[in-house]
Amino acid sequence: MSDRSGPSLTFNSADPRASIHQATMQDRRTAAILARRRRRMQILLCQILCFVVLIGLWQWQTATGHVSAFLYGSPSGIFAALIATIRDGSVWTDLTATALETLAGFALGNIIGTTLGLSLWYSRFISQVLQPFILALGSIPIIALAPITIIWFGTGFASKVAMSTLSVVVVSIIIAYKGAMGVDPDQINLMLSLRASRQKIFRLIVIPASMTDIFAGLKLTVGFALVGAIVGEFMSSTNGLGHEIFKAGSLYAISAVFAELVVTVILALVLSSIVTRVERWLLPWRHDLS
């Protein structure tokens, strides 16, 4: 849209030119959507091609014996292992266990992290005091905390959730805080000129303005939450995808390891697509930006 249309949008909105203007905007929009869709199809096609070639090469090399299927697994072996776990139903219990741990850790970590991160906006002093502690906590490799979480939370569900939460919470704090502090100071001045209270500024400006960053954080931390849960399962567990991967690995059942990995990847993709969908639904204004 250009400002040349300026004269058509002064004074009265009944001006027919304004609606013509909207109509051409609509046409252009449709054309752009079609072009984007075509491009997306091309990308998808190339992605499928890459996948098929890779799997084909792998299968061919292991079938001819150039590459050891025992050490590297094979696509057909992975497929067979997948079918087997689906048949005996174990994949569902493992999937559910890991998914629940991940979701609980993801939710807990992000609720704590976002609340803390955003509320640090209220006091520059407190945030500066806490900064080194947050950074120190962030630099701890989460796996190093696994033994302690087992001592504190036992070997069951709770310790996996704790690992998952820990993997999420620091990143979540930092992202929410950055989002809150990234608000344009002129925007704050505008609110101050309206004599808005700090609490109103927080609610009307800071929280919604941070949403873009917070959702970027959610997309990032959904993966971290899954890693945390799986690391927790590696340490001690009776079920879960991490448990199965660990067990199959120690039995040199490489195809079974890959089969569980495939399930894990599917879980990760499903979880992150849920986050994307929720974002689209909660932040409708973001569509218009691209």
Place this chain on the structure above:
Amino acid sequence: MTSLKRPDTPLQALDLGKAFLTDAGEELDIIRSVSFTLERGEIVSLVGPSGCGKTTLLNLLCRLIEPSQGTVLWNGRESDGVPAGVGYMLQKDLLLPWRSAIQNVMLGLQVKGGTRAAHRARAKELLDQLGLGGFADHYPSTLSGGMRQRVALARTLAPEPEVLLFDEPFSALDFQTKILIERDTLRLVREMQRSLLLITHDVEEAVSLSDRVIVLSRRPSTIVSEHRIELPGDRSNLIALRESTGFAHYVRQIWTELDVQ
């Protein structure tokens, strides 16, 4: 001093000065001493070279920053904190991208309180007056620069502020868009009988819109001169106004004062 406090004058700046402390620890004098008034219903422009402290002065007036010296009086009184009834508008439209045009216009009303329905009605009325009635539910990202600034103008006017403080609000717009929004601003400010302090570096804009133009010097800034703009004919016809001889005279005069210092 007491005789200077005029309760009928919306805004008085008395011997205002501001120095910033630089990172090196030195005092940087930005505004030396500035005194002026804004009377009820008056449009006054402040022009000055870029970086002379115009934005700083505006922030001093509405108490977003503290002066190093001098006083600001709102209706004859010193206000602690931001005074009530200020409409603050910048070059940046500062529209909230997650709010539709009408919701952006409602922002100031929402801060003041009241019912949502009343806010919506008032916002719609202003959008209609600014020719944006059909775009009420559009998000800012789908509007042109000129339209966005119109929405910002509606947002500023919605809470019916007594005094408008505008900081180069039209300087990012192309000439045609600018003239149109200037004309609408002028019409609404006059209709609503508001007082407007307009900061600009555009001398022609200052002369065409104002009752008075105050010229500021380079940093540390002081007032160089003040011009009462008296032009014949219809002041709302901004294009015709620019062709009158008086207009060119004022513009030339102010340009000289801006440059020769």
